[in-house]
Amino acid sequence: MLLKNEGGLCYDLNTILYYFLIENGFNVSLVQGVVYNHIANQWSSTGRTHVAIVITHNEYRYLIDTGFGGNLPLKSVPFSGEIVTSQNGEFRIEQTNTEHGNYILHMKLKHKDRDWKMGYAFDTRKSVDESDLNEVQKIIIEHPESSFNKKPLITRFTDRGNLILTDTSLTEWTDGKMVKKDIDPEQFKLIAKEQFGI
Known part of the structure; x- marks a missing residue:
């Protein structure tokens, strides 16, 4: 990414930030999520291919995400359900058990959304390792319904x-x-x- 001046996807960007946070003494873990497709009105058929970070600081947990395109919260989002406002809109986390995880990130993007909408469901009960990240990358590259393998x-x-x-x-x-x-x-x-x- 640095040498070729290229961008990256969630599994690149959040993993780099994850390792940086570990090296600087933070208590972090990676989580996998399923993005909600608002055009099709259903969860993504590519499954748990979104990767984000959970950080625990002063006994409070927050979601950090630097790989969600134009939907980024731009701030850490507390697990408490508190609404966080940034230049990109409003964001909150809801604890709820679904087939895709035990939390959902909700968003109301500035100038775009009047109502809350689901961003993605994610699961904090399953640890994520390098083999999971490799599988996410493989799905993103090869899955016929992946939106990231069709065009730049x-x-x-x-x-x-x-x-x-x-x-x-x-x-x-x-x-x-x-x-x-x-x-x-x-x-x-x-x-x-x-x-x-x-």
């Missing part, structure tokens, strides 16, 4: 929203208004370099 996807926050780049479009959210432009392969390369530094 790059997201970046801005002061007033975010940018989303694929090989066919650039979507810009500014103060809750969306502008989407179709682009060609040459424009993709130029925008990736100029707007994302890739």
Whole structure:
């Protein structure tokens, strides 16, 4: 990621942060989750392919996630159910037993959502190790319904929203208004370099 100036997915980004936190004396663990697909109105068919971090600090637990694209909380979210507000919206955790885990991250994205929606369910009862991360990576790369193996996807926050780049479009959210432009392969390369530094 550093040498090739590339981005990463949740299993890359959160794992790097996880090891950094361990090296600096924090009490952390990795958890796996299932993302809720709002377009299909169902849990992701790729299963537990989202990876996040649970940190325990002063006897309180928090969820930390740096790999959830434009849905990032941008702050640690307490397990207490307390609502956390960041420049990206509001976030809270609900303890509930589902087939996908024992907690759900809920979100209300700034300028996008009027009501709470599910982000992902995750399970704190199962430890995650490197073999689990390798399996997540394999599913993301090979699963026919994975949204990450079809075309490039790059997201970046801005002061007033975010940018989303694929090989066919650039979507810009500014103060809750969306502008989407179709682009060609040459424009993709130029925008990736100029707007994302890739």
